[in-house]
Amino acid sequence: MEWIKLIDLPGNVVQIGSIMRVPTVYTYRGDWYPEAIVDLLVFNAQGFSKESATGMIAITGYKAGLINVIFPLASKPAQQFGLSKQWLIDKWTEWVYPAGNVQDVWIRLESQVLEMPDGSVPVPID
Numbered sequence: 001m002e003w004i005k006l007i008d009l010p011g012n013v014v015q016i017g018s019i020m021r022v023p024t025v026y027t028y029r030g031d032w033y034p035e036a037i038v039d040l041l042v043f044n045a046q047g048f049s050k051e052s053a054t055g056m057i058a059i060t061g062y063k064a065g066l067i068n069v070i071f072p073l074a075s076k077p078a079q080q081f082g083l084s085k086q087w088l089i090d091k092w093t094e095w096v097y098p099a100g101n102v103q104d105v106w107i108r109l110e111s112q113v114l115e116m117p118d119g120s121v122p123v124p125i126d
Contacts, residue, residue, distance in 0.1 A: 006105040007089060014083040014107065016054065018042045021106040025099050032097065035061040040096075042083055045070045054083045056096065069095055 003021065006014075020040045024032060032038075038061055045055035048070055055070035075091070077084040088095075092102035 003106045003108050005103070006085070006107045007103060009085055009107055012085045013077050013080050014042055014085050014088060016042055016044050016082055019059070019108045020056065021108070022097060022100060023104050025101070025104075032099070033058065033061055033063055038063075040068055071095060 022038050022040060024036050024038065039059050040056040041059045043055055043057055045052040051072055052070050053073050053076040056068040058064050058066050058068055071083065075084055075087045089102050092100065
């Protein structure tokens, strides 16, 4: 799937495994990421506490592998698994990036790696 704007994502659920691409809007001061663009992966955070639902972890740049945020249960859509798109849009500056604009956030839904860098196709292990 191609990148689309978060605000244009169909439906109301951001699936676990989705990647958010966020542009940095100011010069690095230590409170965000030093790169011009940061990719964040949405993950299931229910194991962290009873009050947790999902979270975002940096997957690119200097802080790759570090958790950016763990969202509260209020971020979970009713009767569904994932992250509420509308909750995320409404709470973007409070929970994710205070200086950022949610209008500038891109999303790519989960995808599978279908080939290796050399063009070969991985063989499943039985």
